[in-house]
Amino acid sequence: MKKLINSVDSVVTDALRGLASAHPGLRVDRESRVVSRASGPRAGKVGLVSGGGSGHEPLHAGFVGHGMLDAACPGEIFTSPVPDQMITAATAVNGGAGVLYIVKNYTGDVLNFELAAELCADEGIEVASVLVDDDVAVRDSLHTAGRRGTGATVFVEKIAGAAAEGGAALPEVARVAEEVNARSRSFGVALSACTTPASGRPTFELGETEIELGIGIHGEPGRSRATMRGARELVTAVMDAIHEDMPLSGDVLVMVNGMGATPLIELYVVFAEVAEYLSGKGARVARSLVGDYVTSLDMRGFSVTVCLLSEELTRLWDAPVETPALRWGR
Amino acid sequence: MKKLINSVDSVVTDALRGLASAHPGLRVDRESRVVSRASGPRAGKVGLVSGGGSGHEPLHAGFVGHGMLDAACPGEIFTSPVPDQMITAATAVNGGAGVLYIVKNYTGDVLNFELAAELCADEGIEVASVLVDDDVAVRDSLHTAGRRGTGATVFVEKIAGAAAEGGAALPEVARVAEEVNARSRSFGVALSACTTPASGRPTFELGETEIELGIGIHGEPGRSRATMRGARELVTAVMDAIHEDMPLSGDVLVMVNGMGATPLIELYVVFAEVAEYLSGKGARVARSLVGDYVTSLDMRGFSVTVCLLSEELTRLWDAPVETPALRWGR
Amino acid sequence: MNTAVFARWVGEIDRTVRAEKERLTRLDAAIGDADHGANLERGFRAVTQALADDEPATPGALLRLVGSTLIRKVGGASGPLYGTAFLEAGKALGETPQVSVTELTRALEAGLAGIQRLGAAVEGDKTMVDALAPAIRALAGAAREGAGRREALDAAASAAVAGAEATIPMLARKGRASYLGPRSVGHEDPGAASAALMLTALCTAAAASDEPREG
Amino acid sequence: MNTAVFARWVGEIDRTVRAEKERLTRLDAAIGDADHGANLERGFRAVTQALADDEPATPGALLRLVGSTLIRKVGGASGPLYGTAFLEAGKALGETPQVSVTELTRALEAGLAGIQRLGAAVEGDKTMVDALAPAIRALAGAAREGAGRREALDAAASAAVAGAEATIPMLARKGRASYLGPRSVGHEDPGAASAALMLTALCTAAAASDEPREG
């Protein structure tokens, strides 16, 4: 395992050091592991806090800034952060209008954010939580952990962030966040597994022509193993899975996301096929992102996330945003 | 070789299709392989044209837009474009104030841009060219091909683009571009080689603990092979090579660039060490970029580019830019 | 069992978790995200530190400190789950200086209840619950039949190990492994494996405390 | 040699370049960027197309069309270099319908001059020049000594092949390979290898044209 690190144990803190020196707009508290806006909380504005295991960069710290998150809590690699971080973050960003926790639906993230929310309530901070669970590769049921939160997290953080920046109250920001999640679906494909510093070997092995369909963002194997095929065929399989779950039509926001080790030129090839598939369904690519936004360390592969836009969501998507990983309008 | 493509021959055109549907702000002419601003040329503004082999995305097409390039000419993978593309581009972006060719110093790029410039002159288009050759890994000499153009290309395109947007005349834009190149140096490291679709196998093989120091951006082996080491040690070797060639001091613009398959969290670890090295030399990170900007397909590794800033260059760097890969101020 | 025995238990968990880190990580790599070993190692390193900093006076206080430390330091699913378990167990023990097998059983039952309240897993879902539940039943049973502490703890440990192995053919319905659906079958659940380690550690600690002290 | 022979030559280059694509790419992977095979294949596919679209009347016109097509379609270093070489050679031939060995020699000399004007490489720099220069000298020498076309072309081809092999121990001073410095030693230069292919193709084409036509 060759990685650009100083030691397995210091990866996250070393990366936070880099984040701090690269982005003056961020306040990076390495002690309590909280990344927030250098500008601090704005009185009367709802504070947006998210967090999760590290290894998904730029998620979440790369989305802290005007028009998006107020703070992010990076955990160890692929391990959800702990309640202390989430409480410190909520306290730091609370402008008196309450705090929204944006939680990807994984048992660990859910439990830790739950504990944090309880303790915040005890301390008199009003906290609401929204769960992101957009991954159609997971068959949902009452008796399982439910669907994973993946690409839609970026949409939720951007759009809810715009609503909060615009002065919406906590229930309204939570409502918008839930609507984005409800209108979004994702599906991911791996050409190779990733290697966590802690384990030092790939989380699974794929042959020269094997791929994993329906992977998550933690290097876990997917829904099924398949043989490699051309981009068009592969995209058809991915989009069919999404379309089956949420019929695609009208104006859509699309993200073709690289898993961390996928060349951008390949992502554009994929995007070309995604766009053709959508127009075939009578849907229109109204807004889009192509690049690495929710990664899985050095995994090769991609995921597609589609959100059915409304006028409101489009307006909020277009609102100015200024973060390390997403920026326009200022 | 698993790649997200439809066929080896269609990679570039398929990617251009994706680029077109992802970025309405770009006009993508797949026939003549020229990517330009949808807004077209602005009368009286110097037109900026660059180009080079594909496989370095987002370079160059990702830097077409307000405040940066007017057009990009993507060649086949790792193969410089042909004069026809460069002439079409120059004709398309010429606003009457002439055109600047930004050329990375590789024999192929130089020869093709030279032929194009001659033919443009015949057609009455005023063309100036600037060579980018920032890679200190190559020992320069009158009798060799000289240094390679790598990371500094991004700085040159952004800063010259701002000058042109600001209304500077061709000689002035060329002067600024040359100054940026003169004040910039780069050095790259590979943890693994890349695989071109055409060859289907890695351009070189590295053992479990081997790395290549002083690599370029075309999968060529580097200046020497070495054994893997911690991020801090590795960065010291890289920065020493740069500092030796161009003493580092004052305000600097730094880019820690991923080669295409390097996780962002590792790039931040590297950036942390780069920042410490610089402050050790009494230099200050005034501006920075961390991410994939000049890639080499699926190569794992990074490069560092440093530019010694002046007040003028800082102002031009901060000027608004709106391209797929670099955006701020609007 | 006095505070020293419980301190020994925690020390023993710390030791075995470090020794078995690779295995736990490998199990988690197969059906999870390859961090369970690292998570527990980090957690019990912090616990050992916390116990060194303030030596709790009673078994209950000690377990509560273990629980809150795990919640504060581990993260992931196992952090809140094991943390709550130790916390609840500690609460159940109150401030009693000496813990009987029956009290221990009730404490562990309280811990398991905490895990199930948080995670809503039942036996058969392929989680730590599948090691803990049978272990606690065995402990209770042995106690009821008037078995000595030694046999009771042995029974609990063996039941936990058997329970962990029994997760291999199960289809996961909770935690990350549930994402794999049918593909989760054929792998031992990492959390069940670590739960078995903890109960085995309890035996070892108790046995060690039985040995006649020199002098 | 008439236009047909030159058409045959180009066809033969197209064939051998496709046949040797892998090898050229492998050579370029070692000290370059692994695209020389693909570049020439693309170039001569386009050339074959161009020759089919308008059949040039004279050898000179044909070579000029080859040159301009390579410049328009190949890119990279080899595109302008080979393109200019064919263009200059074609210009040197003017409109003569029949080309003698002496005229051919002069044409190739003009082509090489074009390459060196553009690329400023001299013999020993580890480039295509190291195959072309000795080949043209051999051709000229053979012609001077009154050798037949067949032997002259054979001599040129062998000299080109030898020249290409001679690049193996050289340290590259031009092109991508120069970036490797000392590490460029021990590898055959891909452009020299492709130049040798082209001169071998010339022999084959000429020989084929010698064979008595049926009927």
Ligand SMILES: Nc1ncnc2c1ncn2[C@@H]1O[C@H](COP(=O)(O)OP(=O)(O)O)[C@@H](O)[C@H]1O
């Ligand atoms: N809902 C749940 N109830 C009980 N135990 C659970 C639940 N979800 C997960 N677990 C246990 O947690 C273990 C995984 O812990 P760990 O790998 O440390 O956390 P994460 O899954 O967040 O990476 C699983 O093997 C399982 O035994």
Ligand SMILES: Nc1ncnc2c1ncn2[C@@H]1O[C@H](COP(=O)(O)OP(=O)(O)O)[C@@H](O)[C@H]1O
């Ligand atoms: N300055 C030069 N003069 C002559 N030949 C050159 C020069 N530079 C490169 N070449 C030739 O071009 C060959 C490489 O061609 P190719 O791989 O197609 O282009 P690129 O190097 O741009 O990828 C080299 O092997 C060498 O023979």
Ligand SMILES: [Mg+2]
């Ligand atoms: Mg985890």
Ligand SMILES: [Mg+2]
């Ligand atoms: Mg090339």
Ligand SMILES: [Mg+2]
């Ligand atoms: Mg885990």
Ligand SMILES: [Mg+2]
């Ligand atoms: Mg080449």
